[in-house]
Amino acid sequence: MNLNYTPEEEQFRHHVRAWLNEHLPRDWQQLARAQSKRMDEWMAFLKRWQRQLYEAGLAGISWPKQYGGRGATMIEQLILIEEMARAQAPNMLNISIGIELVGPAIMHHGTEAQKQRYLPKILSAEEIWSQGFSEPAAGSDLASLQTRALVKDDSFVVNGQKVWMSWAEYSDYCILLVRTDPTAPKHKGISFLLVDMRSPGITIRPTKQITGEAEFSEVFFDDVVVPRENLVGGLNQGWNVAMTVLAHERGTSAIGYQVRLRTELDGLIRLTKQFERNGRPASQDPLLRQKLAQAYSEVEILKHNIYRAVTQIMRTGKPGPESSIIKLFWSEMDRRQKEIGMEMLGLYSQLVHESKGAIDDGWWPHAFLWSRAGTIYAGSSEIQRNIIAERVLGMPKG
Amino acid sequence: MEFGFTEEQQMIRQQAAECLKHECPTGLVRQLMESEHGYSHELWQTMVEMGWTGLIIPEAYGGVGLSFVELAIVLEEMGRALVPGSFFSTVVLAGQVLLAATNDQQKQCWLVPLASGKLRATVAATESNGRWDAGGITVRAEHQNGQFLINGTKLFVPDAHIADLIICVARTGSMEGVEQGITLFAVNRHAPGLTVTPLKTLDQTRRLYEVSFEQVQVPAHYVLGEVGQGWTIWERVFDKATIGLCAEMVGGAQAALDMAVNYSKSRIQFGRPIGSFQSLQHRCADMLLLTESARSAVYAAAWVASQDANDLSLQASIAKSYTNDAYRYVTGECIQIHGGMGFTWEHDAHLYLKRAKADEVTFGDAAFHRERIAKLIGL
Ligand SMILES: Cc1cc2nc3c(=O)[nH]c(=O)nc-3n(C[C@H](O)[C@H](O)[C@H](O)COP(=O)(O)OP(=O)(O)OC[C@H]3O[C@@H](n4cnc5c(N)ncnc54)[C@H](O)[C@@H]3O)c2cc1C
Numbered sequence: 001m002n003l004n005y006t007p008e009e010e011q012f013r014h015h016v017r018a019w020l021n022e023h024l025p026r027d028w029q030q031l032a033r034a035q036s037k038r039m040d041e042w043m044a045f046l047k048r049w050q051r052q053l054y055e056a057g058l059a060g061i062s063w064p065k066q067y068g069g070r071g072a073t074m075i076e077q078l079i080l081i082e083e084m085a086r087a088q089a090p091n092m093l094n095i096s097i098g099i100e101l102v103g104p105a106i107m108h109h110g111t112e113a114q115k116q117r118y119l120p121k122i123l124s125a126e127e128i129w130s131q132g133f134s135e136p137a138a139g140s141d142l143a144s145l146q147t148r149a150l151v152k153d154d155s156f157v158v159n160g161q162k163v164w165m166s167w168a169e170y171s172d173y174c175i176l177l178v179r180t181d182p183t184a185p186k187h188k189g190i191s192f193l194l195v196d197m198r199s200p201g202i203t204i205r206p207t208k209q210i211t212g213e214a215e216f217s218e219v220f221f222d223d224v225v226v227p228r229e230n231l232v233g234g235l236n237q238g239w240n241v242a243m244t245v246l247a248h249e250r251g252t253s254a255i256g257y258q259v260r261l262r263t264e265l266d267g268l269i270r271l272t273k274q275f276e277r278n279g280r281p282a283s284q285d286p287l288l289r290q291k292l293a294q295a296y297s298e299v300e301i302l303k304h305n306i307y308r309a310v311t312q313i314m315r316t317g318k319p320g321p322e323s324s325i326i327k328l329f330w331s332e333m334d335r336r337q338k339e340i341g342m343e344m345l346g347l348y349s350q351l352v353h354e355s356k357g358a359i360d361d362g363w364w365p366h367a368f369l370w371s372r373a374g375t376i377y378a379g380s381s382e383i384q385r386n387i388i389a390e391r392v393l394g395m396p397k398g
Numbered sequence: 399m400e401f402g403f404t405e406e407q408q409m410i411r412q413q414a415a416e417c418l419k420h421e422c423p424t425g426l427v428r429q430l431m432e433s434e435h436g437y438s439h440e441l442w443q444t445m446v447e448m449g450w451t452g453l454i455i456p457e458a459y460g461g462v463g464l465s466f467v468e469l470a471i472v473l474e475e476m477g478r479a480l481v482p483g484s485f486f487s488t489v490v491l492a493g494q495v496l497l498a499a500t501n502d503q504q505k506q507c508w509l510v511p512l513a514s515g516k517l518r519a520t521v522a523a524t525e526s527n528g529r530w531d532a533g534g535i536t537v538r539a540e541h542q543n544g545q546f547l548i549n550g551t552k553l554f555v556p557d558a559h560i561a562d563l564i565i566c567v568a569r570t571g572s573m574e575g576v577e578q579g580i581t582l583f584a585v586n587r588h589a590p591g592l593t594v595t596p597l598k599t600l601d602q603t604r605r606l607y608e609v610s611f612e613q614v615q616v617p618a619h620y621v622l623g624e625v626g627q628g629w630t631i632w633e634r635v636f637d638k639a640t641i642g643l644c645a646e647m648v649g650g651a652q653a654a655l656d657m658a659v660n661y662s663k664s665r666i667q668f669g670r671p672i673g674s675f676q677s678l679q680h681r682c683a684d685m686l687l688l689t690e691s692a693r694s695a696v697y698a699a700a701w702v703a704s705q706d707a708n709d710l711s712l713q714a715s716i717a718k719s720y721t722n723d724a725y726r727y728v729t730g731e732c733i734q735i736h737g738g739m740g741f742t743w744e745h746d747a748h749l750y751l752k753r754a755k756a757d758e759v760t761f762g763d764a765a766f767h768r769e770r771i772a773k774l775i776g777l
Pocket residue numbers: 130131132133134136138139140141163164165166167216373376377378379380381382383386
């Protein structure tokens with residue numbers, strides 16, 4: 001056990017910190033706040049930002065050099081993500097789906113041609129990706145999906161509907177799960193396709209979310225033709241590829257959250273000292289102090305849980321079902337943290353973006369609403385508990 | 399950055415687990431619970447032979463010279479086995495005071511026999527006010543003719559009856575500036591005027607005593623560290639002992655979780671193992687989440703303790719507040735999952751619940767530590 005970093009790692013941290021200090025646009029947060037109204041401008045900004053990171057060799061750094069990465073270690077990746085979060089830099093546009101999900105799927109299961117064709121453009125943000133897994137009747141029970149693909153000549157012809165596809169409107173490609181053998185048992189008849197989102201027959205209908213924004217969409221596929229070479233992992237072998245995607249979605253993507261949650265908590269602690277509650281600074285309210293101390297502990301513990309998991313991945317080569325513990329922990333604690341913020345603000349918790357008197361321009365109510373999503377997407381809390389019980393604790397299947 | 403154990407550390411754990419499985423089964427724990435002092439000389443000798451009494455004591459004083467991380471590993475296994483007796487009070491409490499506060503002569507006198515298992519010791523810090531802060535220390539020691547006279551009563555002192563040496567945290571100065579004017583004394587348990595009275599407690603695997611001092615004479619060279627400067631030493635020992643106790647607690651939580659999961663696989667109701675019911679699966683998943691998260695907090699804190707880093711108090715308080723709640727919750731759930739069986743004396747589940755409750759209030763409950771965290775993070 002050694003929680004110190006090596007001199008080389010410290011040096012890398014300094015390099016990243018200095019680079020961010022020099023290149024991070026100062027005004028990005030204002031733009032971010034206005035994103036619901038000026039989405040195109042925001043997207044263009046994010047693309048530019050990721051391109052800059054890519055050119056500085058700071059996108060997808062643990063990917064092999066031949067696919068545009070830096071061949072760096074998990075620890076360096078962790079350092080980069082931490083420094084980005086610490087500097088409150090905007091996330092890379094393509095990170096949550098392109099880099100964290102599509103990348104590992106293609107890297108593990110794709111052909112050499114697919115790797116060369118797609119991977120570098122994911123890093124440079126030249127091509128933005130979305131994830132077409134969920135359907136109206138297939139959410140948690142992903143394997144019951146019904147979107148069909150028939151093999152015809154050298155292509156697949158896709159028909160069906162996907163839901164809740166984040167960034168679908170702004171994406172160039174999506175990873176799509178389709179049923180290619182309706183007679184096989186549900187997990188066995190699924191294929192994994194890379195689909196050009198500009199293909200004829202695709203209709204995208206944005207869905208307004210509880211925050212008022214429309215980050216995700218319903219997507220309809222009507223005789224959409226997908227070339228055979230866009231199949232990943234073999235015909236009817238898509239479930240394995242999907243599992244790789246889900247393991248990454250639950251595990252390593254939480255690395256940055258702990259710093260973000262800590263930054264948000266630090267902000268709340270500052271606010272608590274200025275904000276009055278029952279005629280005295282809220283920071284003197286004993287119950288609130290208890291809750292904030294608990295929230296602080298939980299963020300620290302999330303960090304330690306992640307470091308332990310990263311060490312485990314470095315030793316074994318891949319994330320295990322333990323990543324469900326991290327997913328369950330961060331999503332539930334994020335909710336608790338935002339509830340504390342709302343409780344602290346009292347009457348002011350109602351004032352949203354652009355209202356007179358809104359605290360932090362209504363950031364807390366917005367974050368409070370968003371925190372309800374984390375326990376649903378990437379496998380709901382209930383699904384994580386099922387996975388932990390059955391695959392980590394070995395309890396009998398229900 | 400490597401947040402995992404080295405091969406050597408894993409070996410230490412394995413050896414500890416193997417040894418305690420054979421030498422300290424719950425049958426023995428129960429037997430000792432019903433004995434007079436809750437102590438077994440044979441078990442103590444085994445621990446001495448394993449090198450545990452000298453684990454963190456430098457080789458120069460007859461120890462093994464390993465770090466706090468290795469101690470935490472062994473403590474985790476001891477917590478899993480519910481080891482009764484005076485290891486914790488001797489090594490983790492008194493041992494660390496002696497390590498931190500003694501001059502060479504005192505080390506030869508007390509630390510060397512402690513490392514070799516010949517001396518058992520404890521610390522008398524808390525009083526009837528139940529406080530863990532400096533303000534709670536009211537037992538007085540007066541300087542008189544080149545020696546000190548101690549008067550007053552300490553409460554909740556672990557293993558006092560079998561200790562050869564009782565380290566007393568006493569007030570030599572005024573109550574103003576509460577952290578100043580506190581001094582640490584090494585007191586022979588057989589000193590005239592010193593009375594040890596057993597307390598009947600919930601958790602009989604770890605004995606607590608009232609220790610009263612009536613004109614107890616202590617020679618000046620039995621002062622540990624400087625007169626009036628004892629609090630800073632005790633505070634650091636308190637932090638490290640807190641982390642050590644948390645390591646035990648994580649081991650206990652793991653034992654309770656294992657017991658619950660195993661039972662759920664074999665107990666059939668409604669024609670299927672109860673472990674296949676989702677409501678029990680989700681309870682067990684939460685038990686694992688709490689146990690693993692407490693474990694992360696404790697390992698990180700143990701590492702900080704091994705480095706003597708600045709944020710020792712913060713990490714200790716994070717670990718203790720979280721582990722308190724986790725251990726209590728997990729042991730409660732363990733009983734629930736065992737149904738009627740879990741409510742019997744015969745089943746081990748209650749041993750862990752009782753330990754969890756006792757550990758929870760030892761070195762401060764969760765609210766105490768959260769308030770400490772709040773102060774430390776500038777609230
Ligand atoms: C903000 C957001 C972004 C998203 N982005 C994407 C995206 O980009 N691409 C994509 O494909 N999908 C996306 N999703 C969809 C997400 O993956 C699904 O919402 C999720 O898998 C849950 O499915 P569902 O909504 O159909 O809920 P359901 O599966 O209908 O679940 C409803 C409730 O039942 C519970 N439940 C279901 N099954 C079980 C079980 N076996 N045991 C116990 N409880 C159970 C669930 O936990 C939940 O509480 C997104 C969702 C959100 C909220």
